[in-house]
Amino acid sequence: MELQDFSHVRAILEHYPPERRFLLAILQDIQKHYNYIPRASLEMVRDYLDVPLSKLYSMATFYKALSLKPKGKHVIKVCDGTACHIKSSQVIIDEIKKVLNIVPGTTTGDGKFSLETVNCLGSCAVSPVMVIDDRFYGRVAPSMVRDILAEYGRLENERA
Amino acid sequence: MSERDNRTVLVCCGPGCLSNHSLDVYEELKARISKTDIKVDVKTTIKATGCQGLCEKGPMLRIEPDDIFYTCVKVSDVPEIVEKTLLNRQVVERLLYHEPSRNKKVLSPKETRFYGKQMKLALRNVGEIDPFSIEDYIFRGGYKALEKVLSEFSPDEVISEIEKSGLRGRGGAGFPTGRKWRQCARMKDSPRYVICNGDEGDPGAFMDRCIMEGDPHSVIEGMAIGAYAVGSHEGFMYIRDEYFLAIRNMLHAIEQARERGFLGKNILGSDFDFDVQIVRGGGAFVCGESTALMASIEGKVGEPRAKYIRSVEKGLWGKPTVLNNVETWANIPVIINRGAEWFGSIGTEKSKGTKVFSLVGKVKNTGLIEVPMGMTLRDIIFDIGGGIAEGRKFKAVQTGGPSGGCIPESLIDIPVDFDSLDRVGSMMGSGGMIVMDDRTCMVDVARYYLKFLSEESCGKCVPCREGIRRMLEILNDICEGRGRPDDLETLAELGETVKEASLCGLGKSAPNPVLTTLRYFKGEYLAHVNDKTCPAGVCKNLTVYYIDEALCKGCGLCRKSCPSGAIEGQPRQPFAIDESKCIKCGSCMDACRFGAVKTRGRA
Ligand SMILES: Cc1cc2nc3c(=O)[nH]c(=O)nc-3n(C[C@H](O)[C@H](O)[C@H](O)COP(=O)(O)O)c2cc1C
Numbered sequence: 001m002e003l004q005d006f007s008h009v010r011a012i013l014e015h016y017p018p019e020r021r022f023l024l025a026i027l028q029d030i031q032k033h034y035n036y037i038p039r040a041s042l043e044m045v046r047d048y049l050d051v052p053l054s055k056l057y058s059m060a061t062f063y064k065a066l067s068l069k070p071k072g073k074h075v076i077k078v079c080d081g082t083a084c085h086i087k088s089s090q091v092i093i094d095e096i097k098k099v100l101n102i103v104p105g106t107t108t109g110d111g112k113f114s115l116e117t118v119n120c121l122g123s124c125a126v127s128p129v130m131v132i133d134d135r136f137y138g139r140v141a142p143s144m145v146r147d148i149l150a151e152y153g154r155l156e157n158e159r160a
Numbered sequence: 161m162s163e164r165d166n167r168t169v170l171v172c173c174g175p176g177c178l179s180n181h182s183l184d185v186y187e188e189l190k191a192r193i194s195k196t197d198i199k200v201d202v203k204t205t206i207k208a209t210g211c212q213g214l215c216e217k218g219p220m221l222r223i224e225p226d227d228i229f230y231t232c233v234k235v236s237d238v239p240e241i242v243e244k245t246l247l248n249r250q251v252v253e254r255l256l257y258h259e260p261s262r263n264k265k266v267l268s269p270k271e272t273r274f275y276g277k278q279m280k281l282a283l284r285n286v287g288e289i290d291p292f293s294i295e296d297y298i299f300r301g302g303y304k305a306l307e308k309v310l311s312e313f314s315p316d317e318v319i320s321e322i323e324k325s326g327l328r329g330r331g332g333a334g335f336p337t338g339r340k341w342r343q344c345a346r347m348k349d350s351p352r353y354v355i356c357n358g359d360e361g362d363p364g365a366f367m368d369r370c371i372m373e374g375d376p377h378s379v380i381e382g383m384a385i386g387a388y389a390v391g392s393h394e395g396f397m398y399i400r401d402e403y404f405l406a407i408r409n410m411l412h413a414i415e416q417a418r419e420r421g422f423l424g425k426n427i428l429g430s431d432f433d434f435d436v437q438i439v440r441g442g443g444a445f446v447c448g449e450s451t452a453l454m455a456s457i458e459g460k461v462g463e464p465r466a467k468y469i470r471s472v473e474k475g476l477w478g479k480p481t482v483l484n485n486v487e488t489w490a491n492i493p494v495i496i497n498r499g500a501e502w503f504g505s506i507g508t509e510k511s512k513g514t515k516v517f518s519l520v521g522k523v524k525n526t527g528l529i530e531v532p533m534g535m536t537l538r539d540i541i542f543d544i545g546g547g548i549a550e551g552r553k554f555k556a557v558q559t560g561g562p563s564g565g566c567i568p569e570s571l572i573d574i575p576v577d578f579d580s581l582d583r584v585g586s587m588m589g590s591g592g593m594i595v596m597d598d599r600t601c602m603v604d605v606a607r608y609y610l611k612f613l614s615e616e617s618c619g620k621c622v623p624c625r626e627g628i629r630r631m632l633e634i635l636n637d638i639c640e641g642r643g644r645p646d647d648l649e650t651l652a653e654l655g656e657t658v659k660e661a662s663l664c665g666l667g668k669s670a671p672n673p674v675l676t677t678l679r680y681f682k683g684e685y686l687a688h689v690n691d692k693t694c695p696a697g698v699c700k701n702l703t704v705y706y707i708d709e710a711l712c713k714g715c716g717l718c719r720k721s722c723p724s725g726a727i728e729g730q731p732r733q734p735f736a737i738d739e740s741k742c743i744k745c746g747s748c749m750d751a752c753r754f755g756a757v758k759t760r761g762r763a
């Protein structure tokens with residue numbers, strides 16, 4: 001059971017004429033508001049646009065900006081664009097994996113952090129780069145990872 | 161109050177500087193200036209601009225008309241800038257840029273090799289104007305080209321002018337823009353659409369973003385001119401959703417353009433109607449491909465279709481459509497204003513004008529640059545880019561993104577134009593230029609792009625979906641030490657097949673990074689396969705880090721930088737790395753000032 005207020009979905013839908021061309025924009029707005037696409041909202045979109053659920057699912061899984069699972073309270077985006085990659089972004093990702101015990105694309109058990117990799121944030125000059133929520137961290141070294149994450153509160157599996 | 165006394169401070173708020181907190185510098189300057197009792201005869205305006213280019217030295221700011229530029233500015237520098245430079249016309253030496261070629265500090269951007277060798281057409285206003293101000297754009301000659309075509313040119317004459325200029329698309333393939341427009345204009349069907357491709361999916365590129373963010377009106381003006389030429393009344397800009405600043409600035413610019421009558425009905429009193437709307441991309445690389453992009457605008461899954469019928473004929477909603485890249489559109493007003501002949505005088509025989517690149521990787525001056533076509537890679541990397549960072553050795557430069565290739569040192573004197581890059585197995589692409597040094601593993605780079613493409617392949621056609629995946633498996637094996645001698649041949653064969661048989665440009669070009677690295681860096685592959693070593697020390701399974709006792713001074717910097725506590729030692733005695741704890745991140749190697757940290761193969 002999803003105990004959530006879906007009145008905002010209605011507001012989003014009413015913002016657009018009921019035409020197929022607005023489907024992606026509608027889903028993006030829902031994603032932005034709820035941080036994911038709740039199942040119930042898909043049913044509302046289906047009724048509004050008269051597009052079958054299967055098509056909606058294929059949209060939600062095709063586009064990376066959309067996710068069917070809720071994201072964590074803090075979203076960590078590590079840039080793995082080419083410039084960051086050759087400046088060892090993979091090592092940063094490995095270090096976060098180790099500290100939080102999650103792989104990219106997933107969320108910690110306590111719902112606190114989601115880890116994602118993204119392509120080029122346009123800050124290649126300070127690569128490797130990572131962003132937590134809206135905060136930028138440039139020239140990240142593996143030894144900084146633990147301290148940066150700790151800014152967001154106690155880490156679940158923190159070593160004593 | 162004379163004109164000279166008006167001062168403008170341009171604070172760079174491009175993506176690089178923003179992540180270096182330039183917005184704080186901007187706010188602080190604003191606050192200080194409103195508080196300071198600046199003499200009435202000096203009117204000082206503070207502007208947040210788009211990317212000024214030299215991202216490496218950000219946050220940066222310029223003071224006009226004094227022509228002073230400051231680099232690496234911190235909030236704590238602001239009081240001094242206000243006190244000294246703005247109030248008393250003194251220079252803050254410390255913040256000046258040090259020009260390596262002359263080994264001295266310089267005042268003006270023009271005195272640097274970084275700026276001195278560039279030529280800005282598409283970027284003409286980026287970093288010079290406040291992107292929120294249509295007045296700034298108009299002041300620098302904006303919307304003159306639109307006015308000119310509406311009052312002096314027939315649509316056909318516009319197309320001829322663009323054809324004559326020799327402009328080729330800046331989004332990748334380099335298709336002649338005028339020819340594309342001509343084909344569309346010939347169609348009988350209507351309505352027709354014009355589209356701006358602002359999806360910029362290339363991982364390691366941010367040119368289009370900087371144009372949309374820093375000079376949105378140039379794109380709008382270009383599109384309006386294109387629409388007039390092909391008889392379209394409706395335009396779409398497809399912009400990556402992550403580019404929220406670009407979307408914000410563009411939305412604002414569209415509003416302003418409508419208010420001023422540059423968009424909407426009866427533009428500038430003519431009988432030409434045109435308007436643009438923004439569509440946010442959904443974050444899929446393949447949506448940058450023209451037919452996939454159109455499907456995405458229609459609200460569908462962004463899968464490409466085979467191009468038996470071209471989009472100029474049947475594009476968006478099956479109607480004639482012209483789709484061009486952001487930079488292509490931004491060039492249009494320049495060509496109209498200065499003439500096809502002038503534009504055609506820049507560049508090489510078959511590649512006219514300039515090209516914008518994001519110059520990144522292991523180069524000293526990373527940033528956003530624009531150069532005339534035909535400049536050599538060497539000039540770009542060593543003059544503008546200032547050479548390789550940290551005194552390391554140049555190894556390769558990658559152009560064309562995931563569809564491009566890696567160019568080795570032996571070819572560094574080739575001119576940068578569409579055909580020369582094609583000839584060496586790479587391509588122009590949209591303009592990412594990534595410089596690699598001896599600490600970059602070329603096999604890992606090839607694997608990186610394939611991994612990217614295997615995730616981004618839409619899966620519609622088998623050669624691309626399965627072929628890329630098999631190639632990736634082989635590369636994973638090679639990088640992890642399970643490579644076999646016949647792997648290289650299999651890779652090359654698979655690569656040719658994927659190239660040949662894939663449906664769209666994604667698959668057709670996907671093997672390029674592998675094929676070029678195989679061609680130019682075969683020795684490195686062989687070292688991985690036969691000797692089980694990674695010469696660059698990147699592939700973890702094939703690398704052991706160790707400290708050369710003869711070179712180690714026992715300073716302990718390496719131990720401090722190690723995130724996993726794998727380094728032990730006594731001050732002034734050689735340190736040692738505990739292999740069982742080492743995560744092979746290379747932090748120690750970067751930290752060591754004596755080159756004492758080395759790598760060797762596992763064997
Ligand atoms: C997989 C793939 C991705 C592409 N991504 C982009 C992109 O992000 N931006 C872009 O302008 N062109 C991209 N292109 C090229 C477009 O298909 C198209 O050729 C181009 O936008 C046309 O504009 P132009 O003639 O002005 O270059 C891509 C092509 C392929 C095959």
Ligand code: FES
Binds near residue numbers: 082085122124129365
């Ligand atoms: S590649 Fe990471 S910011 Fe550009």
